[in-house]
Amino acid sequence: MLRTKRAAGRMYSRKLLRREVRKIYKRWLGLLISAETLLTVRYAETDRMGIVHHSNYPIWFEAGRMDFFQKIGASYTGIEAQGILLPLVRLQCDYKQAIRFGEQILVRTVLAKISAVKTEFSYEIYQPGNEKFLASGVTVHAWTDQNLKPVALAKALPKVYELLRQAL
Amino acid sequence: MLRTKRAAGRMYSRKLLRREVRKIYKRWLGLLISAETLLTVRYAETDRMGIVHHSNYPIWFEAGRMDFFQKIGASYTGIEAQGILLPLVRLQCDYKQAIRFGEQILVRTVLAKISAVKTEFSYEIYQPGNEKFLASGVTVHAWTDQNLKPVALAKALPKVYELLRQAL
Amino acid sequence: MLRTKRAAGRMYSRKLLRREVRKIYKRWLGLLISAETLLTVRYAETDRMGIVHHSNYPIWFEAGRMDFFQKIGASYTGIEAQGILLPLVRLQCDYKQAIRFGEQILVRTVLAKISAVKTEFSYEIYQPGNEKFLASGVTVHAWTDQNLKPVALAKALPKVYELLRQAL
Amino acid sequence: MLRTKRAAGRMYSRKLLRREVRKIYKRWLGLLISAETLLTVRYAETDRMGIVHHSNYPIWFEAGRMDFFQKIGASYTGIEAQGILLPLVRLQCDYKQAIRFGEQILVRTVLAKISAVKTEFSYEIYQPGNEKFLASGVTVHAWTDQNLKPVALAKALPKVYELLRQAL
Numbered sequence: 001m002l003r004t005k006r007a008a009g010r011m012y013s014r015k016l017l018r019r020e021v022r023k024i025y026k027r028w029l030g031l032l033i034s035a036e037t038l039l040t041v042r043y044a045e046t047d048r049m050g051i052v053h054h055s056n057y058p059i060w061f062e063a064g065r066m067d068f069f070q071k072i073g074a075s076y077t078g079i080e081a082q083g084i085l086l087p088l089v090r091l092q093c094d095y096k097q098a099i100r101f102g103e104q105i106l107v108r109t110v111l112a113k114i115s116a117v118k119t120e121f122s123y124e125i126y127q128p129g130n131e132k133f134l135a136s137g138v139t140v141h142a143w144t145d146q147n148l149k150p151v152a153l154a155k156a157l158p159k160v161y162e163l164l165r166q167a168l
Numbered sequence: 169m170l171r172t173k174r175a176a177g178r179m180y181s182r183k184l185l186r187r188e189v190r191k192i193y194k195r196w197l198g199l200l201i202s203a204e205t206l207l208t209v210r211y212a213e214t215d216r217m218g219i220v221h222h223s224n225y226p227i228w229f230e231a232g233r234m235d236f237f238q239k240i241g242a243s244y245t246g247i248e249a250q251g252i253l254l255p256l257v258r259l260q261c262d263y264k265q266a267i268r269f270g271e272q273i274l275v276r277t278v279l280a281k282i283s284a285v286k287t288e289f290s291y292e293i294y295q296p297g298n299e300k301f302l303a304s305g306v307t308v309h310a311w312t313d314q315n316l317k318p319v320a321l322a323k324a325l326p327k328v329y330e331l332l333r334q335a336l
Numbered sequence: 337m338l339r340t341k342r343a344a345g346r347m348y349s350r351k352l353l354r355r356e357v358r359k360i361y362k363r364w365l366g367l368l369i370s371a372e373t374l375l376t377v378r379y380a381e382t383d384r385m386g387i388v389h390h391s392n393y394p395i396w397f398e399a400g401r402m403d404f405f406q407k408i409g410a411s412y413t414g415i416e417a418q419g420i421l422l423p424l425v426r427l428q429c430d431y432k433q434a435i436r437f438g439e440q441i442l443v444r445t446v447l448a449k450i451s452a453v454k455t456e457f458s459y460e461i462y463q464p465g466n467e468k469f470l471a472s473g474v475t476v477h478a479w480t481d482q483n484l485k486p487v488a489l490a491k492a493l494p495k496v497y498e499l500l501r502q503a504l
Numbered sequence: 505m506l507r508t509k510r511a512a513g514r515m516y517s518r519k520l521l522r523r524e525v526r527k528i529y530k531r532w533l534g535l536l537i538s539a540e541t542l543l544t545v546r547y548a549e550t551d552r553m554g555i556v557h558h559s560n561y562p563i564w565f566e567a568g569r570m571d572f573f574q575k576i577g578a579s580y581t582g583i584e585a586q587g588i589l590l591p592l593v594r595l596q597c598d599y600k601q602a603i604r605f606g607e608q609i610l611v612r613t614v615l616a617k618i619s620a621v622k623t624e625f626s627y628e629i630y631q632p633g634n635e636k637f638l639a640s641g642v643t644v645h646a647w648t649d650q651n652l653k654p655v656a657l658a659k660a661l662p663k664v665y666e667l668l669r670q671a672l
Contacts, residue, residue: 008184032440042395043402043552043557044395044557044559045550047550047552048547048553048554048605049253051255054256054548055226055227055230058226062223075414085217087217087263088263090261091222091260091261091263092258094257095255095257102413210567211384211570212388212566214384214388215382215384216384216385216437217384218381219381223380231544245605245606269581270570387591390562390591391562391566394562416552423555423558424558424599425599426597426598427558427595427597430594431592431595434652
C-alpha cells in the first residue's frame with residue numbers, strides 16, 4: 001500500500017517496478033523479514049497541537065532499525081564497536097493520521113535496498129491489531145568509518161553485509 | 169542546485185519543470201522571498217556519532233518556517249489563535265554534510281507551493297558565508313481546524329492566503 | 337539509600353525524618369506501591385559524550401509517572417480529559433553512573449508526598465537485576481485547571497485523590 | 505531572590521550563607537560575571553498542555569553554560585578537544601511560570617561554585633526587559649576524562665581553572 005501510494009507520485013523504471021513487485025510478493029508469502037517494535041507514546045513527544053510532534057517519527061524509525069539489526073543477528077552496537085557508522089543520507093516521512101499521547105504504536109521495519117555503500121530501510125507505523133497504517137517512512141544511509149568517510153560494507157563487515165543481503 | 173539534484177531522482181512533468189525554472193529565475197533576480205534563520209547548534213542536538221542527530225533538522229526547518237510567516241507579515245501564533253493549524257503531511261530531508269556542536273547554521277526557508285488545502289515549504293541549511301548547503305528539505309502541510317479536519321485556507325484565513333500567494 | 341545520600345546534604349526536620357523512616361520501613365515490608373517501567377535507551381537519546389544526554393531523564397521519569405497512575409487505577413489521559421493538568425513545579429535529578437545506547441533500564445516510581453495542591457514523585461533508575469541505581473530524581477507537581485490555575489485535587493477529582501492517598 | 509526563595513526550604517550553614525551574601529553583594533555592584541543567552545521558544549519544545557515541556561529547560565541551561573564559557577574566554581569545544589568532559593552530576597530546576605511557543609527568553613548563567621573536581625552553575629530564565637524570572641535552576645558537574653573518570657581541573661586545564669576562578 002505504501003508502495004503503490006508512493007508510486008502514484010512518480011514514474012517507475014522497469015527495474016524499480018520489478019523490485020517492488022518482488023517485495024509485495026514476498027510479503028504475501030510471509031517471506032519478508034521485518035522487525036516489529038512496540039512503543040508507548042510519551043507525553044514529551046506531543047506538541048501544543050495535542051498530537052505527536054513530527055520530529056519524533058524518525059526517532060521511532062531508528063528504534064525500529066535497531067530492532068531490525070537485532071532480528072537478523074547483527075548487533076548495531078557491535079557494528080559501531082568495530083568503527084563502522086551508519087549516518088542518514090536521506091529521510092522521508094508521510095504522516096497519514098495523528099498519533100496521540102498514551103497510544104501504543106507498532107513500528108514495522110523492512111530492509112528496502114542495499115548497495116555497495118548505501119542501505120535503505122522502510123517503515124510503517126500501526127496501531128497494534130489494525131492494518132491501516134498511521135505513518136510510513138524511508139531512511140537512506142551510508143556506511144562510513146568514524147571520520148564519516150564512506151566504506152564498502154561488503155569489505156568492512158562482510159558478515160553483516162551477508163546478513164543484510166539475506167534479509168532483503 | 170537542490171532542485172537539479174532532486175531532479176536526477178525522478179522524471180519531471182512539464183508543469184513541475186516550469187515551476188522550478190520560474191523559481192530559479194526569481195532567485196537569480198533576488199525576487200524570491202525567503203526567511204533566514206540563524207541558529208547555534210546545541211550540545212543536546214548531537215548524538216554519540218559526534219554529529220547532530222538527524223531528528224533535529226525538522227525542528228530547525230520549523231524554526232525557519234515560523235520566521236517565514238513573520239517575514240511575510242503573518243504571525244503563526246495569530247493563525248493558531250484563530251483555530252487554524254498546519255500539521256505536517258510529509259517531511260523530506262537530505263543530509264549532505266555533517267553538522268557539529270557549536271557551529272552556526274543558517275536555515276533558508278522558501279514557500280514552494282500552495283494549493284487549496286496544502287502548502288509546501290523548502291529549506292536549505294548553510295554555514296553563514298558559505299554557498300554550499302549542508303542539508304536541504306521539504307515539508308508538506310495541510311491546513312486544518314482544531315479537530316485536524318482539512319480547511320480551505322482561502323476561506324478560513326483569506327488574508328494569510330493572500331500573503332502566502334504573494335510570497336510564492 | 338537514595339534518601340540517606342540526600343540526607344547528607346541537608347539537615348532533616350523531625351517531620352521529614354519520620355516520613356523517610358516510614359517509607360524505608362514500608363519498602364522493606366514490600367508495602368510501598370511502585371511502578372516499574374522498562375525502557376530501552378534510544379540512539380537519539382545519546383550525545384557526543386557517548387552517553388545519554390541528561391535532558392532525557394525527566395522524560396523517562398514522566399514515563400514512569402504515567403505507569404504509576406495506571407498502576408493505582410487512575411488513568412492520566414482520563415485526568416486530563418476532565419480538564420485537570422499536572423505541570424511540574426520542580427525537578428531534581430542526580431546522575432550517579434552514565435547510561436549508554438542500547439541498554440535496558442528500569443524506572444521505579446514512587447509517590448513521595450501529597451498535599452492539598454501539590455504532589456511529589458520520586459524515581460530511581462536501575463539496570464534490571466542490579467540493585468545499584470544509576471540515577472534518582474524527584475518531581476514536584478501542582479494540580480491545575482486548563483488555565484494553569486491551582487486546584488485542590490481532593491475537590492476536583494476526589495477519586496484520584498483517594499487512589500493517590502492509598503498509594504502513599 | 506532565587507536564593508532567598510530556596511533558602512526557605514533548607515537550613516543554611518554559616519559558610520553557605522557567607523557565599524550567598526557575597527554573591528548578592530557582587531551582583532548589586534555589577535561585579536558578577538554572567539552570560540545572557542537569548543532564545544526563541546520552538547514549537548517542538550511545547551507539549552499538549554500548550555506550554556514548554558519541562559525537559560527543555562536543561563537544554564536551555566546548557567546553551568547558557570556554553571555562552572558562559574565563551575564569555576570568560578574559555579571555549580567549551582576547545583576543552584573537549586583536549587579530552588576533558590563536563591558531565592552532569594545533578595540537575596535542579598524550579599518552574600515558576602509557564603513559557604509558551606514563540607516567546608523570547610533570556611537565560612542568565614552564573615558560576616555558582618568551583619572546587620577541585622566539581623563545578624556548579626546557576627541559571628535564571630527571564631522575559632527580556634522583565635525582572636521577574638520564569639524559572640531558575642542549578643547544574644552540578646564533574647570534570648572528567650573521556651572515560652568519565654574524574655580529573656582535577658586545576659591540573660588538567662590550569663588556564664580554564666583560572667578563568668573560572670576569576671569569574672566566581
